[in-house]
Amino acid sequence: MADFSYLNTHRAEILLSAAGKSQYPQDALPEIALAGRSNVGKSSFINCLLGRKNLARTSSKPGKTQLLNFYNIDDKCRFVDVPGYGYAKVSKKERARWGRMIEEYLTERENLRAVVSLIDFRHDPTADDVQMYEFLKYYDIPVILVATKADKVPQGKWSKHEAAVKKKLGFDHTDDFIIFSAVKAIGLNEAWDMILKHL
Ligand SMILES: Nc1nc2c(ncn2[C@@H]2O[C@H](COP(=O)(O)OP(=O)(O)OP(=O)(O)O)[C@@H](O)[C@H]2O)c(=O)[nH]1
Ligand SMILES: [Mg+2]
Numbered sequence: 001m002a003d004f005s006y007l008n009t010h011r012a013e014i015l016l017s018a019a020g021k022s023q024y025p026q027d028a029l030p031e032i033a034l035a036g037r038s039n040v041g042k043s044s045f046i047n048c049l050l051g052r053k054n055l056a057r058t059s060s061k062p063g064k065t066q067l068l069n070f071y072n073i074d075d076k077c078r079f080v081d082v083p084g085y086g087y088a089k090v091s092k093k094e095r096a097r098w099g100r101m102i103e104e105y106l107t108e109r110e111n112l113r114a115v116v117s118l119i120d121f122r123h124d125p126t127a128d129d130v131q132m133y134e135f136l137k138y139y140d141i142p143v144i145l146v147a148t149k150a151d152k153v154p155q156g157k158w159s160k161h162e163a164a165v166k167k168k169l170g171f172d173h174t175d176d177f178i179i180f181s182a183v184k185a186i187g188l189n190e191a192w193d194m195i196l197k198h199l
Contacts, residue, residue, distance in 0.1 A: 004199050008074040009192075012050045015078065017067040021104055024111075025070055030199045031078045031111040032144075035102075035132055036118030038084030041148040044182035045118060046071060046079050049191060056081055066098070068105055077199050080105070080112075086128040107139055114142040114198035116191075121147035121161055121179060125168045133169045143175045144194045151181040 018024050034042040043056035056071065056079075069081040082102055090098070106112065115136055119125050125133070136143050145165075153161055158179060171177070176194045180187035 004076065004196050007076055007196070009050050011074040012052070012055060013072055014055065015070045015072040017069050019067055019101060021108065024068075024105075024109065025078070027111075029075075029077055029111060030113045031070075031080050031109065032113060032195050032198065033080040033082055033105065033115045034118065035082050035106075035115050035136075036084060037120070037126060037128060038087035040084065040118045040120050041182055042081055042084065042118055045116065045146065045148065045180070045191075046081060048182040048185060048188060049079075049195075066094075068101065078111075085132065086126060106136070106141060112141065114144055114195070116144045116146050116195070118146045118148050118180075119165060119169075121150045121158075121165070122152050124164055130169055133171075137172060142198055143172075144191070144198070145169070145171065145175055145177045146180045146187070146191065147178065148180045148182065150179045150186050151184045 015025060016023065034045060036042050046056040047053060050073070056069065066083050068083075071079040071081065073079065082105070083098060085098070106115070117133060117136060119129050133143065147162065147165055150158070162177070162179065165171070166177070178187045178190050178194065180191060
């Protein structure tokens with residue numbers, strides 16, 4: 001069992017990109033996956049947590065990350081950046097392939113400890129967000145709900161937005177909820193606390 005009190009988060013690199021389980025890393029290291037709509041800020045979340053500008057590729061072009069990207073952290077655990085959902089300009093065939101790839105990872109991967117499910121704090125969750133949350137609940141996968149881009153919401157409105165998000169998702173209050181911003185590093189320590197708790 002690795003000692004996570006000494007996790008060196010600056011010792012991080014992309015390990016590999018996988019389209020399916022034959023390509024996953026073959027060991028027992030715990031993994032935290034990042035799920036969320038295309039462009040919601042998954043890669044930015046990873047970069048923020050690892051204190052890096054561009055380790056995980058971020059882009060203004062949504063739908064670019066089409067493989068599962070595995071990031072090694074200090075040889076003790078991994079982040080898995082999952083391609084975003086809900087991007088309109090993707091063919092039916094691509095969408096189906098994407099669905100199989102995500103489902104296979106989320107339902108079969110023994111290394112998976114929790115999913116950081118990101119939603120955009122500015123808006124109500126989309127139908128896709130609700131579906132993803134229900135999927136994770138159905139398979140009993142621990143969820144850390146991260147409401148990101150909080151820097152774009154005036155602080156006086158945070159509790160109102162939080163209530164709206166939770167209501168729309170049918171949020172299970174045993175899950176973690178974090179208000180986050182990759183730009184201003186809001187919720188950074190809280191996010192690490194929650195993640196470490198699951199490792
Ligand atoms: N204001 C603000 N912008 C953010 C934040 N997080 C991400 N962004 C911006 O949102 C855009 C998308 O961020 P990414 O991290 O690439 O999003 P992603 O979820 O990885 O997108 P895909 O890989 O396409 O699914 C970029 O322009 C980021 O700079 C945040 O906390 N605040
Ligand atoms: Mg990304």
